[in-house]
Amino acid sequence: MKKALLILLSGLLLGCSTQKNTLVSRTYHNVTARYNYLFNAKESYNESISKYSKEYPFAYTSLLPVFLFPDKQAPSKTAEGMDRAILKSGMLIKYHSITAKPRNAKQNTPAQRAFYNQREFCKYVDDAYLYIAKANAFQHEYGKAQQAIDQILLNYPNTETKADAQIWQGIIAGAEGDLIQYGSALGTASQLKGLSKKQAALLRAAWADYHIKKNDYSKAIENLEQAVFFETSKVDRNRYRYILG
Numbered sequence: 359m360k361k362a363l364l365i366l367l368s369g370l371l372l373g374c375s376t377q378k379n380t381l382v383s384r385t386y387h388n389v390t391a392r393y394n395y396l397f398n399a400k401e402s403y404n405e406s407i408s409k410y411s412k413e414y415p416f417a418y419t420s421l422l423p424v425f426l427f428p429d430k431q432a433p434s435k436t437a438e439g440m441d442r443a444i445l446k447s448g449m450l451i452k453y454h455s456i457t458a459k460p461r462n463a464k465q466n467t468p469a470q471r472a473f474y475n476q477r478e479f480c481k482y483v484d485d486a487y488l489y490i491a492k493a494n495a496f497q498h499e500y501g502k503a504q505q506a507i508d509q510i511l512l513n514y515p516n517t518e519t520k521a522d523a524q525i526w527q528g529i530i531a532g533a534e535g536d537l538i539q540y541g542s543a544l545g546t547a548s549q550l551k552g553l554s555k556k557q558a559a560l561l562r563a564a565w566a567d568y569h570i571k572k573n574d575y576s577k578a579i580e581n582l583e584q585a586v587f588f589e590t591s592k593v594d595r596n597r598y599r600y601i602l603g
Contacts, residue, residue: 395450406439424567447486559588
């Protein structure tokens with residue numbers, strides 16, 4: 359009985375190989391990627407940021423930073439959580455990315471052709487690249503962060519993560535002191551339609567940071583006020599309000 363069960367499980371796992379693109383394999387890899395890997399990456403990333411925000415040495419006698427990750431202490435203070443986020447995201451990509459085309463797939467309609475021609479058939483690979491980018495930013499591994507962002511912008515242009523990647527491309531450029539690239543990336547992001555409330559908050563905060571770096575405080579105030587309106591994080595919203603004050 360046990361032997362028969364093992365054979366059955368082995369057959370199911372073999373049928374769920376990333377080299378095979380079927381409804382069963384896609385379902386298996388999407389569910390496993392989301393709940394076994396992306397969930398853990400997200401939890402590690404968010405917990406690390408939450409802890410760091412509480413420990414951050416705010417200097418209330420000077421202008422507070424819009425973003426915390428450029429601080430010199432960020433890599434050491436967030437290393438454990440960010441390393442885990444990067445590890446889990448990398449494992450998601452390694453074990454659950456499906457790039458093989460589905461066999462005998464119909465291509466009679468535009469929707470069917472679009473499905474067949476997509477590069478990736480696991481829904482969460484682009485999300486994994488985004489966490490790799492953001493976690494590397496906290497580790498000041500900006501080159502690695504940019505590589506992950508480039509993957510999204512190049513290979514996953516029709517996903518919701520495109521807006522996040524475009525905004526983070528600018529934020530990272532700003533952390534490296536490249537204000538020309540910062541403004542260019544945010545300008546491109548501002549043209550995107552259908553931003554979520556969270557993405558709108560990030561974009562407005564990034565524009566505020568950009569204008570602060572250019573000493574254009576009137577525009578910084580305008581964007582920070584909008585960031586406060588869209589921001590759902592109480593911690594970030596309070597920091598924006600303090601900067602405004």
